[in-house]
Amino acid sequence: MEVAALLVLTLSLGALVMLVALAVGRRKEEIREETEQTAEFAAEDIAVKGLASKKPKQEKQRSRKEKAPQHTLSHPLLAASLKAHSGNVTCLDFSSNGKYLASCANDRTVRIWSTKDFLDREHKCLRANVELDDATLVRFSPDSRAFITWLANGDTIRILKMIKKDDGSFNFKAASEDFPQKHKASVLNIGIAETGKFIMSASIDTSIYIWDLKGEVLASINTNQITNSYAAISPCGRFVASCGFTPDVKVWEVCFGKGGEFKEVARAFDLKGHSAGVHAFAFSNDSHRMVTVSKDGTWKLWNTDVEYKKQQDPYLLKTVPCASSEGSRVALSPDGRVVAISNGCDVAMYNAASGQQEEEVHGIHSEEITDLKFDINGRYLVCCGDKAIRVFHNAPGYRAAIGDMQGMLKKAQNEAMKERLQQQIREAQRTLDAVLAAPVD
Helix, strand or coil: CHHHHHHHHHHHHHHHHHHHHHHHHHHHHHHHHHHHHHHHHHHHHHHHHHHHHHHHHHHHHHHHHHCCCCCCCCCCCEEEEEECCCCCEEEEEECCCCCEEEEEECCCEEEEEEHHHCCCCCCCEEEEECCCCCEEEEEECCCCCEEEEEECCCCEEEEEEEEECCCCCEEEEECCCCCCCCCCCCEEEEEECCCCCCEEEEECCCEEEEECCCCCEEEEEECCCCCEEEEEECCCCCEEEEEECCCCEEEEEEEECCCCCEEEEEEEEEECCCCCCEEEEEECCCCCEEEEEECCCEEEEEECCCCHHHCCCCEEEEEEECCCCCCCCEEECCCCCEEEEEECCEEEEEECCCCCEEEEECCCCCCCCCEEEECCCCCEEEEECCCEEEEEECHHHHHHHHHHHHHHHHHCCCHHHHHHHHHHHHHHHHHHHHHHHCCCC
16 A cells, blocks of 8 residues: 555656646747747847938938029029028019018018119128018018018918118017908908008909008908909009909009098909900009000000099000910019010010010029019019029110100200200110120129
8 A cells, every 4th residue: 555655646746747847848938939039029129220210311311412403593684683581482572762672481581682782792681580470472661661461371461660770770570460360362462552541452262451551441342353363552552453364454443531531442444455364464653554464365555544533444555465374473664664574484574665575584483483573763673483582684674765765866856955865865875785794693
């Protein structure tokens, strides 16, 4: 019995030892597998982190290689390229005293340039920051001491005052409140009347608002043109005009009483003659001429110095074929002698009286031209489209002035008049010769 019991105990202990040995062996195998798996995961993690750390460098190198070269332009009439904005310039405006050019871009700044520096090698400018927003439009006040902007994100007008410091530089101070939001569609233009009596804003959905300078709405206009493509205030400060999908340009008079109180917005006249929608229009400095450019492939010059209150219609003076496209802009020199039209990245300049194209500049900007303007003296044509502002000599304007004076010289009846005209012709010719002989920027 004792031998049997001992045998059973021995077998039991042996079995237990074997089970423990099996369990230990299995656990060692599991630990080995776990160790290998952990090492494998660690290796993968290191590899991923290594790739991640290398990727930004590769992307930086790639982006550096793919950075587009700065657009350059060489042309005999190019007077200057103004380069300070870090974003695309969207709008330009000259002050009424002729001293400044304002520009805004999608870099949260408005730049103020001195027009007397246009022919210098360096072009300094003052920077006005647009807090927490971008300005897409800019317009000087009549006294040249303030300007208004349209805020891209705020969808409203902001007034900034230019405060001159003792050293001659400026501070820019925003008004305490922006105008209230009214437009329901993208705004395409704003303006301040030269009389200082009202501000205009126009959107692409046929809406135009007339504001007082404190941001109160005086009137609203529905242009009934399906969509607006352009709108502006006349240089005389009396009229607001718009064009769009329809082939007409509509003009209203903003009327005030003798005491300066607002009365009404009354329909003045229409420019009728195009066979398709009108892209844009422009006024001469005295508001007696208007030029329009249309989808029908023509520009038209109009005499708008009429007695519209007696139902007199504007006179069509000239129709000229031209290249234009959606977004084309047109400028009329202050004296009404030169018409400039943009088409994509190109600009053509015409003699307004003859309709003859005198200059064409291709590839002015790397992107479509967004604004086009003559300075108030008619010496320069400026345009924008990318980060640079191009300034061109108005050679067609000098030629037109010389031609007009030569015509007057033939009709002059006294020697004093003849001598005066001959002197003016010589001076204009010297200026033109100097412009054409100037080195290209």
